[in-house]
Amino acid sequence: MNNNKILIVPGEPNSIFSEVLFKYFNLQSFKKNKNIIIIVGNKRLIFKQMKKLRYNFKINQINNLNQAKKKTINLINIDYKFDKTFSKITKSSNKYIEKSFNKALKLIKVNKISKLINGPISKKNFLKKKFPGITEYVGFKTKTKNPVMLIYNENLSVVPLTTHVPLKNVAKLIKKKKIIDDIIKVDLFYKSKLKIVPKIAILGLNPHCETTDKISEEKTEIIPAINYLKKKKIKISGPFSADTFFLKKNIKEFDIVVGMYHDQVLTPIKTLFKFKAINVTVGLPFIKVTPDHGPNQEMIGKNISDPSSIIYAFKFLNEINDF
Numbered sequence: 370m371n372n373n374k375i376l377i378v379p380g381e382p383n384s385i386f387s388e389v390l391f392k393y394f395n396l397q398s399f400k401k402n403k404n405i406i407i408i409v410g411n412k413r414l415i416f417k418q419m420k421k422l423r424y425n426f427k428i429n430q431i432n433n434l435n436q437a438k439k440k441t442i443n444l445i446n447i448d449y450k451f452d453k454t455f456s457k458i459t460k461s462s463n464k465y466i467e468k469s470f471n472k473a474l475k476l477i478k479v480n481k482i483s484k485l486i487n488g489p490i491s492k493k494n495f496l497k498k499k500f501p502g503i504t505e506y507v508g509f510k511t512k513t514k515n516p517v518m519l520i521y522n523e524n525l526s527v528v529p530l531t532t533h534v535p536l537k538n539v540a541k542l543i544k545k546k547k548i549i550d551d552i553i554k555v556d557l558f559y560k561s562k563l564k565i566v567p568k569i570a571i572l573g574l575n576p577h578c579e580t581t582d583k584i585s586e587e588k589t590e591i592i593p594a595i596n597y598l599k600k601k602k603i604k605i606s607g608p609f610s611a612d613t614f615f616l617k618k619n620i621k622e623f624d625i626v627v628g629m630y631h632d633q634v635l636t637p638i639k640t641l642f643k644f645k646a647i648n649v650t651v652g653l654p655f656i657k658v659t660p661d662h663g664p665n666q667e668m669i670g671k672n673i674s675d676p677s678s679i680i681y682a683f684k685f686l687n688e689i690n691d692f
Contacts (some may be wrong), residue, residue, distance in 0.1 A: 370655075371482045372483050372484070372689070373403065374437065374480075374484065375405070375406050375407070375485070375683075376476060376484070377406065377485075377486045377487070378409050378410070378466075378469045378488065379408065379410045379415075379469070379488040380466060380487050380488030380489050381458060381466065381488065381489055381491055381495070381664050382411070382449070382466075383455055383456050383458045383462065383666065384458075384488060384663070384664035384665065384666070385668055385669055386488030386489060386679075387415065387418040387419075388422055388670075388674050389660065389675075389676040389678070389679045390679060391419060391424040391426070392680075393679050393680055394424070394426055395424065398683070399440075399683075400440050402439075402440070402683060404439075404484065404687060405437045405438065405441075406441075406442065406443060407444070407445060408445070409444075409447060409472050409473040409476070410444065410445075411446065412430055412446045413449075414449060414451060417454040418454055420454075422670070423672070428443075428444050429441045429442065429444065430446060431443050432445075434476065434480055445476075447465065447468050447472060448465075448468070449465040455669045455670045458494055458664060459494060462494075462495075463494065466490060466495055470507070471510075473485060474507075482655060483655045484656050484658075484689070485655060485658070486658050486679075486682055486683075487503065487657065488659075488660070489659070489663045489665075491664060502532050503650075503659060504648075504650050505532070511653055511654060513652055513653050514652075515547070516650050516651065516652040518532050518648060518649075518650065519558070519648070519650075520646050520647070520648055521646060521647050521648075521649045521685065522638070522641075522642045522645060522646045525625075525638070525641070525642075526624065526626070527625070528552075528626070528628070529628050529629075529630060529633065529635065530551060530627060531629065531631065532631055533631060534630075534631075536630065539574070539630045543574055543590050543629055544590055545589075545591075545594045548571070548590065548591060548627070549594050549597055552594075552603065552605065552627060553598070555567075555627075555651055556569065558652075562656070565624060566604065567604065567625050568622065568625070569606070569623065569624065569625045569626075569627060570605075570607050570609055570614065570622075570623040570625070571594075571595060571605060571606070572607065572610070572627065572628045572629060572633060573586075573587045573591060573629070574587065574591070574629040574630075577612070578610050591629075592608065595607060595608070606623075607627075611633050614626065620641075643677070644660075644677035645681050646678065646681070647660060647678060648661055660678035660679040660681075661678045662674075662675075662678055
């Protein structure tokens with residue numbers, strides 16, 4: 370694999386992503402980055418947003434990856450017609466976002482690039498209810514079956530078994546096979562990419578892991594999955610009750626917590642680490658990282674957004690080189 374290049378797809382142009390990206394480029398850590406960084410996006414838009422946010426970087430526009438340089442902002446131009454530098458999110462940016470992803474994924478496949486950072490998208494406008502989130506969208510584009518969302522921090526990471534689905538649909542999606550498949554993928558990722566044999570905790574679905582209903586997902590799906598994984602020599606424990614699990618004395622014993630639904634694990638991880646966490650898509654033929662923030666239209670153009678997550682994304686991908 371080509372491990373020294375990071376492709377960047379900015380995603381939704383009307384978001385805070387360009388701002389936090391510029392803030393990273395303004396740091397010494399950018400100049401020390403071991404990777405060659407290549408933006409796959411619109412040059413005119415990047416310059417307009419730079420001017421609006423009062424940054425001034427040189428950009429090396431390239432036609433092929435051989436022209437890309439270290440310690441430089443390289444850019445492959447993608448056509449995009451727009452009127453305002455920042456505007457409300459509408460469907461007008463959909464074709465641009467898709468063209469950017471298509472170009473980046475083609476470059477990854479042809480050149481065997483191993484690292485991609487993508488900016489946020491609008492689930493309502495871009496995904497159009499076809500996919501729960503960007504994890505599933507990129508999985509579909511790369512013909513990857515059942516990619517896994519890992520919210521990563523070096524002290525503790527979390528995995529939601531179900532991602533962006535309504536709560537009323539969660540229980541019927543909790544299946545032994547999915548639990549097993551997702552945990553095997555995450556365990557392999559830690560062992561192969563991070564050189565860590567992870568200790569994994571799994572949470573229950575119901576309060577206190579019990580229910581007065583006839584069906585208990587803990588008994589029918591979660592515990593059988595845990596027993597199977599233990600036989601596969603995976604270090605897994607549970608199920609634990611979610612209401613008390615994230616106490617300090619508990620979380621220090623584990624590397625990964627697998628929850629049954631999105632907010633069960635994302636709420637505590639964001640409370641613990643704020644923006645010092647990244648969304649890693651596990652199971653793809655390359656490493657895809659998304660900074661842990663959305664488009665955040667309320668803060669666009671104000672130059673007050675916290676860049677911690679994208680700084681952490683570059684740090685993570687830089688350290689992957691060492692393994």
